[in-house]
Amino acid sequence: VYAFDLFAPEFVAALLAEVDAFYASKLPAARPNSMNNYGVIVNDVGLEPFVKALQDKVCGPLAQALFKAHPHGHPAADFDSTHSFIVKYRGDEDPHLDVHTDDSDVTFNVCLGRDFEGCGLVFCGMIGAKDHRQHCKTYEHRVGTCVCHLGSKRHGADDITRGERLNLIVW
Numbered sequence: 001v002y003a004f005d006l007f008a009p010e011f012v013a014a015l016l017a018e019v020d021a022f023y024a025s026k027l028p029a030a031r032p033n034s035m036n037n038y039g040v041i042v043n044d045v046g047l048e049p050f051v052k053a054l055q056d057k058v059c060g061p062l063a064q065a066l067f068k069a070h071p072h073g074h075p076a077a078d079f080d081s082t083h084s085f086i087v088k089y090r091g092d093e094d095p096h097l098d099v100h101t102d103d104s105d106v107t108f109n110v111c112l113g114r115d116f117e118g119c120g121l122v123f124c125g126m127i128g129a130k131d132h133r134q135h136c137k138t139y140e141h142r143v144g145t146c147v148c149h150l151g152s153k154r155h156g157a158d159d160i161t162r163g164e165r166l167n168l169i170v171w
Contacts, residue, residue: 001123001153002066003139006058006146012112016166018045019086019112032085032169035100038093042084042168051084051170059170063106066148083171086112089119089157090164097157101127104151104171113143116163121147124154141165 007015022029022045032039042051083104089095099122109121121139125131132154139147149155151171 001137001139001147001149003145003147005144006110007112007144009144012144015047015168016112016114018047019166022046032087035097036085036087036094038090039085039087039166042086045086047084051082055082055170059106059108062108062148067106067150085169086166087169088164088166089116089160091160091162096159099124099154099156101154102151102171106148106171107151108146108148108168108170110146110168110170111141111143112166112168113141114164114166116160116165118159118161119165120158122156122158123149126150127152127154141167 019040022040027044029040029044031037032041042048087094087097089097096119119141121141122135123137123139124133124135138158141147
């Protein structure tokens, strides 16, 4: 699991403004995945060119560098397609996310923020490992910071205790 600063606060604000404008339009939005009820698929908001550039220029090369020594082969070798979405956590909507694995080789999870407390990103072991159900780390999100991990790393989100948190997920 790796974490690094990715987006400046000004860029995060601009991205959130686009998401807010989409919500204000009342256009239909598909659920981002089977576990999150609130959020939006990035392509539905018109941000596919942005995510494609992010994948080509940042996510792909980072995945290649970070996970090249993976024991089951190179998980980022075929990082040629993407499913990207924004998830939203609030106490009255999705307050947390159960522990799970992603349907990805590598996941990039960028905190877009808002004002929030709680909702830490909880990590356990790798699926299939003896410790796959054991908690090993809780990461406290910071706006603009990206957490990168293998899709087979079990993880979830603790309860949000105040406010609203949005995250951009790139698979």
